Amino acid sequence: MKQFDELSLLEIVDEVKDGDLIGIPADYSGVPMEFTKELIKKGVKDLKLYCLPLTTIQGDMLIGSGCVSEVEAAAVTLGEFGLAPRFSEAVESGKIIIKDSTCPALHAQLQATEKSVPFMPLRGVIGSDIQKYRKDWQVIENPMKFSGNKNEPILLLPAVQLDILIFHAPCVDKNGNIQIGRRRELATLAHASKNVFVTTEKILDIDFFDDELSAATCLPALYVDGISVVENGAWPCALPGVYGPDNDEIKKYSIAAKTKKGFDDYMKNYLSN
Amino acid sequence: MVELKREELLISQLADLLVNDKHIAVGAASPIPGAASLLVKEEAKLLNNRIRVTILHSNKYNNFTDGARELFDCAAQGRIDTFFLGGVQIDGAANINLVGTGSYEKIQKRFPGSFGSALMYFVVPQIILFREEHSPRTLVDKVDFISAPGFSDENIYRPGGPKFLLTNRALFKFNKQKKRFCLLKIHNNESIENIIKLTGFKFDVDDKITNMSIPDKTRIDILRNKISYMVSEFYPEFADRIWGV
Numbered sequence: 001m002k003q004f005d006e007l008s009l010l011e012i013v014d015e016v017k018d019g020d021l022i023g024i025p026a027d028y029s030g031v032p033m034e035f036t037k038e039l040i041k042k043g044v045k046d047l048k049l050y051c052l053p054l055t056t057i058q059g060d061m062l063i064g065s066g067c068v069s070e071v072e073a074a075a076v077t078l079g080e081f082g083l084a085p086r087f088s089e090a091v092e093s094g095k096i097i098i099k100d101s102t103c104p105a106l107h108a109q110l111q112a113t114e115k116s117v118p119f120m121p122l123r124g125v126i127g128s129d130i131q132k133y134r135k136d137w138q139v140i141e142n143p144m145k146f147s148g149n150k151n152e153p154i155l156l157l158p159a160v161q162l163d164i165l166i167f168h169a170p171c172v173d174k175n176g177n178i179q180i181g182r183r184r185e186l187a188t189l190a191h192a193s194k195n196v197f198v199t200t201e202k203i204l205d206i207d208f209f210d211d212e213l214s215a216a217t218c219l220p221a222l223y224v225d226g227i228s229v230v231e232n233g234a235w236p237c238a239l240p241g242v243y244g245p246d247n248d249e250i251k252k253y254s255i256a257a258k259t260k261k262g263f264d265d266y267m268k269n270y271l272s273n
Numbered sequence: 274m275v276e277l278k279r280e281e282l283l284i285s286q287l288a289d290l291l292v293n294d295k296h297i298a299v300g301a302a303s304p305i306p307g308a309a310s311l312l313v314k315e316e317a318k319l320l321n322n323r324i325r326v327t328i329l330h331s332n333k334y335n336n337f338t339d340g341a342r343e344l345f346d347c348a349a350q351g352r353i354d355t356f357f358l359g360g361v362q363i364d365g366a367a368n369i370n371l372v373g374t375g376s377y378e379k380i381q382k383r384f385p386g387s388f389g390s391a392l393m394y395f396v397v398p399q400i401i402l403f404r405e406e407h408s409p410r411t412l413v414d415k416v417d418f419i420s421a422p423g424f425s426d427e428n429i430y431r432p433g434g435p436k437f438l439l440t441n442r443a444l445f446k447f448n449k450q451k452k453r454f455c456l457l458k459i460h461n462n463e464s465i466e467n468i469i470k471l472t473g474f475k476f477d478v479d480d481k482i483t484n485m486s487i488p489d490k491t492r493i494d495i496l497r498n499k500i501s502y503m504v505s506e507f508y509p510e511f512a513d514r515i516w517g518v
Contacts, residue, residue, distance in 0.1 A: 052341070053389070054386070077301075077385035080511070087383070091373075091380060091383040100386060102392060103344075105391075123395060124421075125391045127419070127426070128419050129418045129419040129420070149430060183340060247510070
């Protein structure tokens with residue numbers, strides 16, 4: 001029997017339900033842009049984006065297309081191409097809720113779920129306005145007698161479990177193991193998600209576990225619910241180790257998306273290609 | 274020789290602050306700090322010294338293999354000597370704001386967000402604040418939102434914090450005891466009076482204030498002939514604009 005479920009892209013899109021808390025990989029971890037395009041076409045609503053730890057064009061497009069009600073992130077940005085215009089506009093006009101966080105907190109909340117413990121402590125953050133506005137975070141005094149400093153206040157972050165995660169990977173082996181290379185945050189995301197789907201450039205007729213090097217850089221199939229082959233599936237974002245970002249296209253988007261009309265025109269063209 | 278660009282002067286100025294480091298890390302949207310770090314690494318090699326540089330947005334100049342959380346774990350372990358932070362606003366007590374202007378509940382202009390500043394500012398011994406624009410709207414009396422505070426109460430774990438602030442016009446040093454910046458160096462075309470006019474917070478002026486030092490020919494050669502190409506791997510737009518590579 002085949003050791004994994006090969007799905008069509010639209011079958012993966014159908015797994016995303018309105019209101020889902022969805023894991024969003026950073027621009028360096030394999031952004032599933034072809035999937036995102038189909039998700040926008042489907043008209044999904046009220047998504048809650050959990051960004052690890054940031055999002056770029058993927059988040060901005062989903063927000064601009066009205067698919068998102070809430071974002072938890074350390075940053076939403078187009079990087080070298082400036083602000084994420086649809087995100088900024090949506091926050092300024094109160095269209096979406098932003099749960100401002102900081103990178104290590106976003107990692108730690110998922111790490112709590114990885115270990116199946118209810119919370120994770122983190123140093124720093126105390127005294128910032130990030131902490132002030134996060135009513136779901138708590139500060140306690142270090143309860144340990146012989147570890148850390150006496151009377152030290154420490155921040156506790158709740159465990160977060162994602163409903164669904166979709167990311168794009170360079171390749172998959174014949175048993176459905178996913179090559180993620182050094183992008184280990186994808187493993188953290190997958191461990192903390194109820195459902196995980198992967199789009200990939202290709203399926204190889206080998207077993208990553210036959211070789212120590214490839215075994216060490218893969219996400220085991222046991223965490224994955226379905227795989228779809230989508231060539232060039234991260235475009236215009238980069239797929240690390242395979243292809244770089246299409247900077248001309250991202251720049252074009254950054255200029256168009258400055259206005260609602262420019263964004264709508266851009267998306268009309270983008271979604272029909 | 275081609276005229277020295279302001280960005281090159283800033284790269285050189287930052288590099289002077291990094292010479293005693295063992296490990297420098299560079300985060301998002303930081304081409305000038307990235308170039309400065311690679312520059313001191315190359316210069317150290319020539320002197321038979323070793324400086325490690327981790328550029329987060331590079332595949333090639335990135336020492337981490339344990340995912341995006343490794344930067345923060347590594348910093349918390351005390352293995353990073355210098356990190357750079359910016360800000361939409363920076364105030365006189367070195368609080369930084371990367372979130373937006375106006376009140377948080379009814380934000381006027383929204384910026385990307387705090388990134389990892391709320392941990393890095395606490396645990397990295399030398400934080401260099403870097404913001405090119407030097408104006409009353411960036412250097413303010415009090416930030417509208419504190420992404421990370423400039424100092425903390427005694428009982429808070431905080432081995433790290435602000436050491437310097439560099440803009441395209443001036444270099445300040447942060448005095449932890451006085452919780453106040455002190456002006457150390459200014460750009461050749463600047464006057465102290467103009468810096469006072471363009472700075473939204475009050476600060477001290479060092480007795481031995483000087484101009485920013487112009488890099489020598491050796492440093493400029495390394496920068497233009499070697500570092501420029503390295504930077505183009507992770508900041509292609511910047512490398513193209515400054516050096517045409």
